[in-house]
Amino acid sequence: MSVGQAIPTIVGEPPDGDLQQRFLYEMLLIRRFEEKCAEMYTRGKIRGFLHLYTGEEACAVGAINALRADDKIVTHYRDHGHALARGVEANRIMAELFARVGGTNQGRGGSMHIFDVDRNFLGGYAIVAGHMPIAAGLGLAANLSGEDWAALCIFGDGGVGEGEFHEALNLAAIWKLPVVWFCENNGYGMGVPFDDSLANDVYKIAASYQMPSVRIDGMDVLEVYSATQLALAHVREGNGPYFIEALTYRYRGHSMADPELYRTKAEVEEYRKRDAIQRLKRSMTADGLMDEASYEALVAQVDAEVDEAVAYADASPEPGLHTLYDHITKEYEGDSG
Amino acid sequence: MTEMRMRDAIREAMREEMLRDERVFLMGEDIGAYGGSYACTRGLLDEFGPERVRDTPISESGIVGAGVGAALAGFIPMVEIMTINFSLVALDQIVNNASKLHYMSGGQVNVPLVLRMASGGGSQLGATHSHSLEGMFAHFPGLTVVCPAFPGDAKGLLKRSFREPNPVVFIEHTALYGARGEVPDDPDHLVEFGRAATVRSGKDVTLVGYSGSVHQCYRAADMLAAEHGLTADVIDLRTIRPLDMSSVIRSVRRTNRAVVVEDDWKFGGFAGEIAAQIMERAFDWLDAPVARVAGKDVPMPYNRNLEYAALPSEEDVVEAVLAML
Ligand SMILES: Cc1ncc(C[n+]2csc(CCOP(=O)(O)OP(=O)(O)O)c2C)c(N)n1
Ligand SMILES: [Mg+2]
Numbered sequence: 001m002s003v004g005q006a007i008p009t010i011v012g013e014p015p016d017g018d019l020q021q022r023f024l025y026e027m028l029l030i031r032r033f034e035e036k037c038a039e040m041y042t043r044g045k046i047r048g049f050l051h052l053y054t055g056e057e058a059c060a061v062g063a064i065n066a067l068r069a070d071d072k073i074v075t076h077y078r079d080h081g082h083a084l085a086r087g088v089e090a091n092r093i094m095a096e097l098f099a100r101v102g103g104t105n106q107g108r109g110g111s112m113h114i115f116d117v118d119r120n121f122l123g124g125y126a127i128v129a130g131h132m133p134i135a136a137g138l139g140l141a142a143n144l145s146g147e148d149w150a151a152l153c154i155f156g157d158g159g160v161g162e163g164e165f166h167e168a169l170n171l172a173a174i175w176k177l178p179v180v181w182f183c184e185n186n187g188y189g190m191g192v193p194f195d196d197s198l199a200n201d202v203y204k205i206a207a208s209y210q211m212p213s214v215r216i217d218g219m220d221v222l223e224v225y226s227a228t229q230l231a232l233a234h235v236r237e238g239n240g241p242y243f244i245e246a247l248t249y250r251y252r253g254h255s256m257a258d259p260e261l262y263r264t265k266a267e268v269e270e271y272r273k274r275d276a277i278q279r280l281k282r283s284m285t286a287d288g289l290m291d292e293a294s295y296e297a298l299v300a301q302v303d304a305e306v307d308e309a310v311a312y313a314d315a316s317p318e319p320g321l322h323t324l325y326d327h328i329t330k331e332y333e334g335d336s337g
Numbered sequence: 338m339t340e341m342r343m344r345d346a347i348r349e350a351m352r353e354e355m356l357r358d359e360r361v362f363l364m365g366e367d368i369g370a371y372g373g374s375y376a377c378t379r380g381l382l383d384e385f386g387p388e389r390v391r392d393t394p395i396s397e398s399g400i401v402g403a404g405v406g407a408a409l410a411g412f413i414p415m416v417e418i419m420t421i422n423f424s425l426v427a428l429d430q431i432v433n434n435a436s437k438l439h440y441m442s443g444g445q446v447n448v449p450l451v452l453r454m455a456s457g458g459g460s461q462l463g464a465t466h467s468h469s470l471e472g473m474f475a476h477f478p479g480l481t482v483v484c485p486a487f488p489g490d491a492k493g494l495l496k497r498s499f500r501e502p503n504p505v506v507f508i509e510h511t512a513l514y515g516a517r518g519e520v521p522d523d524p525d526h527l528v529e530f531g532r533a534a535t536v537r538s539g540k541d542v543t544l545v546g547y548s549g550s551v552h553q554c555y556r557a558a559d560m561l562a563a564e565h566g567l568t569a570d571v572i573d574l575r576t577i578r579p580l581d582m583s584s585v586i587r588s589v590r591r592t593n594r595a596v597v598v599e600d601d602w603k604f605g606g607f608a609g610e611i612a613a614q615i616m617e618r619a620f621d622w623l624d625a626p627v628a629r630v631a632g633k634d635v636p637m638p639y640n641r642n643l644e645y646a647a648l649p650s651e652e653d654v655v656e657a658v659l660a661m662l
Pocket of ligand 2: 186188
């Protein structure tokens with residue numbers, strides 16, 4: 001781990017056995033959910049662009065578990081894992097991917113645009129870095145309201161080259177906004193390695209906006225969790241934004257359409273050896289929190305949940321054609337104040 | 338009623354809405370101490386303080402996006418974009434986020450955001466600073482596009498914009514900021530969207546405009562009456578999305594002729610939309626093809642004579658009417 005201005009160390013209580021159990025469960029759920037999505041895509045049940053998150057589970061689970069319920073999240077299009085980690089039901093996410101009325105967005109959003117307002121999950125955004133100014137606006141709202149909730153903004157390394165990244169970081173810095181910027185650096189923006197697209201390391205670019213900026217191991221859920229806790233404590237105290245660059249890796253192609261001509265199988269295998277799920281399983285086993293039998297039981301539980309999600313999605317009807325024009329604008333209800 | 342200039346009516350609307358609803362706040366480049374590039378926010382910083390009248394860096398995409406974010410979190414932000422020309426670098430936020438989030442989320446979130454911007458040429462500012470892009474914004478489902486021509490309407494429409502649960506693009510013509518007119522004092526005076534105003538009545542032709550072009554239509558109607566003994570209906574659309582076509586159609590069915598006037602480029606412009614809808618709904622009533630009087634299809638030249646030639650004028654409108662008789 002290399003560092004920018006601040007060194008993340010474990011803050012507060014280290015995650016206890018129950019919390020670690022939950023991390024393992026959520027990472028497994030994301031892993032198996034995504035693998036099922038790939039299968040459903042090849043069977044034609046899921047259409048459009050499908051970006052899978054396998055390999056990166058520790059980022060979503062570590063970062064999002066550090067949040068409070070009233071904190072708000074915006075993220076990029078590789079968003080199923082984030083939604084699952086936030087507690088959005090697998091059923092409703094799968095139904096959205098199947099484009100059904102039982103989906104989170106009633107089939108209007110699709111894989112890249114999952115919303116669940118009840119969980120303060122304010123969207124997956126498919127224009128690279130396009131949601132970053134929105135995160136600044138959420139932070140501004142938190143400050144204007146005088147409340148101490150924060151915004152978590154998740155994005156990829158590809159976003160760093162966009163102007164909106166820089167505008168948003170600058171706004172957050174000058175206005176001291178409670179935003180945790182969380183960059184999932186998975187090494188590539190589609191097929192381009194990030195060091196071919198950026199003039200400097202991500203966390204160093206961010207540090208130049210005068211905020212604490214750290215680079216962490218994004219394949220270690222415990223490190224992600226504690227780094228995000230530290231970041232949240234910092235932003236909640238009115239100190240302004242905080243930047244985390246989490247080094248991670250995606251096991252599958254950029255999307256289901258990716259022939260993966262830009263990397264070798266050996267490289268993927270190398271990263272699989274650092275797999276976040278296996279790593280946590282190992283450390284929990286060493287600490288006496290897990291054994292093979294209970295792990296198998298967890299896998300079975302997760303698989304049942306994923307199968308149930310597919311069944312739910314399949315049973316959910318398609319939106320009626322008469323709903324085509326629904327929700328273009330919200331109804332004006334007169335001057336209710 | 339009080340007589341005031343357009344810019345004062347706009348300021349009064351913002352002021353009243355800020356007093357009425359504490360969720361309303363303003364941000365933009367130089368809207369604070371400077372008072373706004375067109376002086377629309379002058380005095381508001383002193384009255385409401387820097388939290389609610391927020392100067393921003395020159396980051397159009399950033400501040401419009403921040404407006405979207407604050408709107409998602411329950412505020413009613415007004416973002417002033419210095420001029421419509423600079424909205425082009427914020428289009429991602431306006432088009433991809435503000436206009437679509439309600440639909441895309443299946444109705445879960447909405448974006449009560451007011452974007453004010455100054456539009457129009459005629460000041461020899463050259464090609465990058467003389468755009469009229471009202472029609473471009475009207476193209477996007479999910480946006481409301483307001484284009485007032487008179488101070489009274491500007492106030493009522495802007496106040497109405499602050500109460501709208503969806504994004505509103507409120508476009509002010511730079512040539513009209515100093516124009517005077519009667520403005521209702523009632524703080525509850527709102528002008529509803531999608532209702533055109535017939536600002537002058539006649540029987541020989543229907544002249545349709547919005548924002549600055551309403552005044553060209555009005556002057557052309559004067560000339561037609563004085564010099565040619567013809568009378569014109571002049572319709573001020575006031576909002577171009579939603580669009581009150583019924584008022585236009587009713588008029589055209591009576592006058593049997595229509596000229597649509599706008600500053601924007603003719604090719605692919607909003608006037609073409611109105612002409613097409615007239616054709617669809619009043620074809621049998623037309624005695625002549627619908628005419629469009631619009632900006633010439635060139636980047637705006639700096640030279641005064643060339644710029645004048647590139648913009649539509651009341652003489653062009655008169656000429657178009659005479660050509661269809
Ligand atoms: C503004 C914009 N440009 C290009 C694209 C096409 N595109 C989609 S994802 C992507 C790569 C983004 O990489 P990164 O931000 O690192 O995220 P990752 O896919 O690696 O998670 C590109 C170029 C886009 N969606 N938006
Ligand atoms: Mg990437």
